[in-house]
Amino acid sequence: MNTEILGIGIQIILMIALSYPLGKYIAKVYKGEKNWSDVISPVENFIYRFCKIDPTEEMDWKKFLKTLLILNLFWFFWGMVLLMSQHWLPLNPDGNGAQSADQAFNTCISFLVNCNLQHYSGESGLTYFTQLFVIMLFQFLTAATGMAAMAGIMRAMATKTTQTIGNFWFFLVRSCTRILLPISLLIGLILILQGVPMGFEGKAKVTTLEGSVQTISQGPAAAIVAIKQLGTNGGGFFGANSAHPLENPSYLSNMVENISILLIPMAMIFALGFYLKRKKMAYIIFGVMLLGYLIGVTINTWQETSGNPKISGIDQRGGAMEGKEVRVGSAATALWSVSTTATSNGSVNGMHDSMKPLSGMVEMLNMQINTWFGGVGVGFMNYYIFIIIAVFISGLMVGRTPEFLGKKVEAREMKIATIIALFHPFLILTSTAIAAYLYIHHTGFVSSEGGWLANPSYHGLSEIFYEYTSCSANNGSGFEGLKDNTPFWNYSCGMILILSRYIPIIGQVAIAGLLAKKKFIPESSGTLKTDTVTFGIMTLAVILIIAALAFFPPLALSTIAEQLSL
Structure with a gap:
């Protein structure tokens, strides 16, 4: 067997094997059941006392959302101030300057909403201080925010009839102290042992074999890389991201980082089954997500290992190697490209811009569908919307009032779910159309900024389309x-980031809160089963019809057209 393909298989098996016990542990953490992590309770209690928080206070869905949004607003101002004044702050051995207002706005919003889109290079765009107290801090908080939101939804789904969905602070703090922090420490230690730097010295000057002097950036990379992967944050300590040899030095570090990307998103689905005591339903959801993920892995691996048909007379047994690292290989880069776009991670170990058109299409479709595991917590929350729609459609098909987990799905919940499902393609398609119009007509935006695209025609459209999709x-x-x-x-991009993060979360938590208040209806022989393969197929069909077909026209004009031109 090809060793690169074997490496892919081992990584996928390890992801699934590790995520199952982690999911069981996460369910215990959110339920407040006894487990080994209770030793962290004194730290959590100190946080609650210091911040004057009552973790036992029950919140309805409105107060839950209000707390979530106010906290995020506070950290936005925190980040803006530090990014625009970082040249005055300590831990800046390389003398990097401050970010401009527009760049700081984009950076702050991007890391606050778990996107980590970078319009800067890590070596020169940030200082060690802002890498730690903005970037790494946000990578913990934003991941924990998504996990806390899902925990609230699980609480609402698990209770027969309730006015409350738990305490946001309780879920947020536990997500950080009992899940993200311990696993990040373990991953960080492995990365340090593999050679990822972890220190505060400035750029090192080395003399190359040719006798020239080269400066190499260093810094506290291992700690930041660990949480950026585990929390599906993404971004890069270095400009080249995980293609950089100091951020991802070896095939082993590449495996650890790639597994980290999907570990918690997969575990959260198992946690759902344990929390609700509906493991069969969780298996069905997991199976649908895994199927979508594996289809993408198969296509991209085939594309990137088969070489480029435009290149003739050159040995391409290693695959299409443009934009890829030899120490990683084409197959592992293909796997990573699917892992990072099937989640809200966004880190790269090779350049997506250099990958073949069909691979680029898969990457964009993963983000456009946005339900193949997704970000920590919010991945299931996106899938939850399609469950509500599938339940409603299935109920109409069999002539029954739609029900989900003993609660009637009525017009109000359906309206919210439909708006959220269509909001994602609306944002992407509308913003892409506006940007493409401005570029084609050479408006003042384009000319004043020196032109946007490095590539014309189909690939140029792909660059715009990919940016807003991401x-x-x-x-x-x-x-x-x-x-x-x-x-x-x-x-x-900053405005799209804000809207695409908070509008869906508001809608998803609202649906869960509204359903939780309704009278519980015991299951009967006529109840629609949501833990069957048939319902899983129905949900998959709804996802493909609503989320995928909406993007076919621009994909036909970009990646598909480029593929046909090869």
């Missing part, structure tokens, strides 16, 4: 032929 999916990866560090792209 923003709306809270992903953060990009086709880097786009000149994106300009006021237009910083502000337009």
Whole structure:
């Protein structure tokens, strides 16, 4: 067997094997059941006392959302102040300057919403202080925010009839202290042992074999890389992201990081089954998500290992190696490209802009569908919307009032679910159309910013389309032929990031809260079963019809047209 393909199989098996016990543990953490992590209770109690928080207070869905949004607003101002004044702050051995207002706005919003889109290079765009107290801090908080939101939804789904969905602070703190922090420490230790730097010295000067002097950036990379992968944050300590040899030095570090990307998103689905005591339903959801993920892995691996038909007379047994690292290989890069876009991670170990057109299409479809595991917590929440729609449609088909987990799904919940499902393609398609119009007509935006695209025709459209897709999916990866560090792209992407993060969360938590208040209806022989393969297929069909077909026209004009031109 090809060793690269074997490596892919081992990684996928490890993801699933590790996520199952982690999911069981996460369910215990959110339920407040006794487990080994209770030793952390004194730290949590100190946080509650210091912040004057009552973790036992029950919140209805409105107060839950209000707390979530106010906390995020506070951290936005925190990040803006530090990014625009970082040249005055300590831990800046390389003397990096402050970010401009538009760049700081984009950076702050991007990391606050779990997207980590970077319109800067890590070595020069940030200091060690802002890497730690903005970037890494946000990577913990934003991941924990998504996990806390899902915990609230699980609480609402598990209770027969209730006015409350738990305590946001309780879920947030436990997500950080008992899940993200311990696993991040373990991953960080492995990365340090593999050679990822962890220190505060400035750039090192080395003399190459040719006798020239080269400066190499260093810094506290291992700690930041660990949480960026585990929390499906993405971004890169270095500009080249996980393609950089100091951020991802070996095949082993590559495996650890890739597994980390999907570990918690997969575990959260198992946690749902344990929390609700409906493991069969969780298995069905997991199976649908895994199927979508594996289809993408198969296509991209085939594309990237088969070489480029435009190149003739050159040995391509290693695959299409443009934009890839030899130490990683084409197959592992293909796997990573699917892992990072099937979640809201966005880190890269090779350049997506250099990958073949069908691979680029898969990457965009993963983000456009946005339900193949997704970000930590919010991945299931996106899937939850399609469950509500599938339940409603199935109920109409059999002539029954739609029910989900003993609660009637009525017009109000259906309206919210439909709006959220259509909001994602609306943001992507509308913003892409506006940007493409401005570029084609050479408006003042384009001319004043020196042009945006490094590639014409189909691939140029792909670069614009990919950027807004990545923003709306809270992903953060990009086709880097786009000149994106300009006021237009910083502000337009920032607005898409805000809308695509908070509007869906508001709608998803609202649906869960509204359903939780309704009278519980015991299951009967006529109840629609939501833990069957048939319902899983129905949900998959709804996802493909609503989420995928909406994007076929622009995909036909970009990646598909480019593929046909090869």
